[in-house]
Amino acid sequence: MNQTEFVKLITPFKDKVFRLAKRLLVSTEEAEDATQEVLVKLWDKKNGLDKYNSVEAFAMTITKNYCLDQLKSKRAGNLQIVHNNYTDGQAGMQKQLEDRDSLGWVEKIIDGLPEQQRMIVQFRDVEQYEFEEIAKMMDMNETAVRVALSRARKTIREFMTKTHNYGIG
Structure with missing residues (x-):
């Protein structure tokens, strides 16, 4: 080559x-x-x-x-995965501020996820890899990848619901 x-x-x-x-x-x-x-x-x-x-x-x-x-x-303890690719050019100023605030919360929640879940969220939701590819990269079976992603999304959803319903959590 x-x-x-x-x-x-x-x-x-x-x-x-x-x-x-x-x-x-x-x-x-x-x-x-x-x-x-x-x-x-x-x-x-x-x-x-x-x-x-x-x-x-x-x-x-x-x-x-x-x-x-x-x-x-x-000897770094925490990995950070920050999704900076979100933009919405059509939104008004208030909507942009709300979106930025929500994205900030999602980033904080993702930062708090276990390392494996953070990486799976990165590969699937940010980089758009298929489950089969993620399973190979993570040396896991596809079912375990799906379960870990489901748990990560559930955690994010629960924290976001709590934040939006009750204010700063």
Whole structure:
């Protein structure tokens, strides 16, 4: 595989690699370093990539593992997943403020989820991966992924309902 073929192969998902690294490592600089490390690892394996059903899923698995290793080496206790991609250009100012407030609450709730649930929410709800791909990346079976996602969404829903019904919780 030459450089041009490699670039064509990784271009569709390299931004996803960066976003996952950024959500796990928080620091933009560390996420850029992680992305570069993952791309170097893929380049080193470029002639064997055809054995993988999904090079993208393989890249995301490498990213997840690399970032978790980085966090463990720093003894960082919490992972942060922050969803910054929500915008609504049509909403009025009040609606935008309410949406921003709700998004802030969702981010805080997600931050409080167990690591596995945070990552599954990231992969499914933010990156839009299929359950089969998530199961491979997380080394879980699909049923366990669905259960963990259901529990995470239930937790988010319960906290949001409480917040909206009773004010700041």
